[in-house]
Amino acid sequence: xxxxxxxxxxxxxxxxxxxxxxxxxxxxxxxxxxxxxxxxxxxxxxxxxxxxxxxxxxxxxxxxxxxxxxxxxxxxxxxxxxxxxxxxxxxxxxxxxxxxxxxxxxxxxxxxxxxxxxxxxxxxxxxxxxxxxxxxxxxxxxxxxxxxxxx
Amino acid sequence: xxxxxxxxxxxxxxxxxxxxxxxxxxxxxxxxxxxxxxxxxxxxxxxxxxxxxxxxxxxxxxxxxxxxxxxxxxxxxxxxxxxxxxxxxxxxxxxxxxxxxxxxxxxxxxxxxxxxxxxxxxxxxxxxxxxxxxxxxxxxxxxxxxxxxxxxx
Numbered sequence: 001x002x003x004x005x006x007x008x009x010x011x012x013x014x015x016x017x018x019x020x021x022x023x024x025x026x027x028x029x030x031x032x033x034x035x036x037x038x039x040x041x042x043x044x045x046x047x048x049x050x051x052x053x054x055x056x057x058x059x060x061x062x063x064x065x066x067x068x069x070x071x072x073x074x075x076x077x078x079x080x081x082x083x084x085x086x087x088x089x090x091x092x093x094x095x096x097x098x099x100x101x102x103x104x105x106x107x108x109x110x111x112x113x114x115x116x117x118x119x120x121x122x123x124x125x126x127x128x129x130x131x132x133x134x135x136x137x138x139x140x141x142x143x144x145x146x147x148x149x150x151x
Numbered sequence: 152x153x154x155x156x157x158x159x160x161x162x163x164x165x166x167x168x169x170x171x172x173x174x175x176x177x178x179x180x181x182x183x184x185x186x187x188x189x190x191x192x193x194x195x196x197x198x199x200x201x202x203x204x205x206x207x208x209x210x211x212x213x214x215x216x217x218x219x220x221x222x223x224x225x226x227x228x229x230x231x232x233x234x235x236x237x238x239x240x241x242x243x244x245x246x247x248x249x250x251x252x253x254x255x256x257x258x259x260x261x262x263x264x265x266x267x268x269x270x271x272x273x274x275x276x277x278x279x280x281x282x283x284x285x286x287x288x289x290x291x292x293x294x295x296x297x298x299x300x301x302x303x304x
Contacts, residue, residue, distance in 0.1 A: 036270075045197020045205065045263025053197070053266050083276040091278075111197025111263055112278050112300055114205045121270020124235035129264060150264050 003100065003147065004132055010096035011136060011145055018092065019070045023136040035122040039063065040078055042090030045111035050101045052129065052149040054094045058086060060117075065140040078117050087113040097147060126150070152256045154249075154299055155179050158286055161248025162297050166288075169244060172221040174288040174295060181284050187296050191215060192230060193275060194238025194267040196246045200260035204301030206249065207275060208242045214293030230269045239265035245297060278302070 008025050015023045039059040046052045058066065060078055067085040068075045075081060090113040098105040125131060129148040136143055159176050166174045187193075190209035197205045210218060216227040219237040227233060243265045253260050277283055277300040286297045 041268075043195070043197070043266065045199065047197065047199045047261035047263045051262070051264050053264055055266070078274075080276070084279060087276070087278055109199025109261055110203065111199050112204050112281055112302055114195065114197075114207070114278075114300070115276045116193070116268055116270075116273060117276075118268075118270040118273040121268050121273060122235075124232060124239065124267045124269075126239055126264040126266065127236070148264065148266075 004134065006100045007097065007132060007134060007145060007147060010093060010100070011134070014089065014092050014096070019066055019089075021066065021069045021138060023138050026135045026137045026142060028135045028142065035120060036118075038119050040082060040086050040115055040117035041123070042086040042113055042115050044090045044094035044113040046094065046098065046101075047109045047111065049107040050149055052147060053125070054090060054097050055123070055146045055148075056086065056090055056093060056143065057146065058143040059141055062138055062141040062143050065138065083115045083117070086115045090115075093145060152252065152258065154284055154301070155181070155286065157249055157252040158245065158284070158297055158299060161245055161252070162286065162288065165241065165244045165248065170218055170222045170241070172218060172290055174290045177287045177289050179284065179286050182282055187273070187275065187285075187298075189294065190273055190296065191271070192234055192238050192267065192269050193273060194235070194240070194242035194265055196239075196242045196265040197263040198246060198250070198260045199263070201258045202253070202260060202301050202303050204281065204299060205277070206242055206246045207298040208238055208245060208295070209275075209298065210238070210295045211293040214290065214295050217290065217292040218295065235267040235269055239267040242267070249299070
């Protein structure tokens, strides 16, 4: 099973059907590998037969554009609407990953999504995890999606 | 189940026996939007099952260095990878205490894996509708917060 391609498919599908925005996968080092200068991340845990974390890291301007498109309104700053939208994106991606990893999503439980925003922050994953990270392009800029699974 | 007591007892015990740094509970904020504006480090871990949620352990910069130094038995100068590892690990231990207390009450939860973040002006938010409890602890060096967000099925 090629998890990478399935995450690409899911992300594209969620963006085209829910966010109403087309995204393309780009060949670049995903933002998650560097410190995030000004942005927001949505994170959701996976527990059960597969343990892990699904995260989406979005620079502030891209997060505003995504939230604006998702809610159909103008968004000017990282506020509760943006946090809700990014948390919801993590939730939807987590739901899809659950189905990808386990037959019909049985045996895997999702945690609640959380968002973290800040002006300069840096993530660290647990040790002994397999990381699948992908960068996606929108008209406003790129964002990344990262899946960490315990080995 | 009394989540506050479980988290308080679990955290105090973990700090006494594993971190070797006694801490004191100052106050508890329930179900309010809390902005931990002084937090520079957060370790967090998600869990799912009968209740689903997330546990976060956050601290000020000075507190984070003291906690990590005490856990590892070495001097910590910067908010480096050791600090991130330590906070991920502490979040994991506290979630373990919550899991076993839940088990005693017949509530089944499974833990995800921890992540940690170091940064400026961090703002952490939960899901609308989820319950939220924040316990603020202090030691001589500063403040530490344990945050539980959960949703009962």
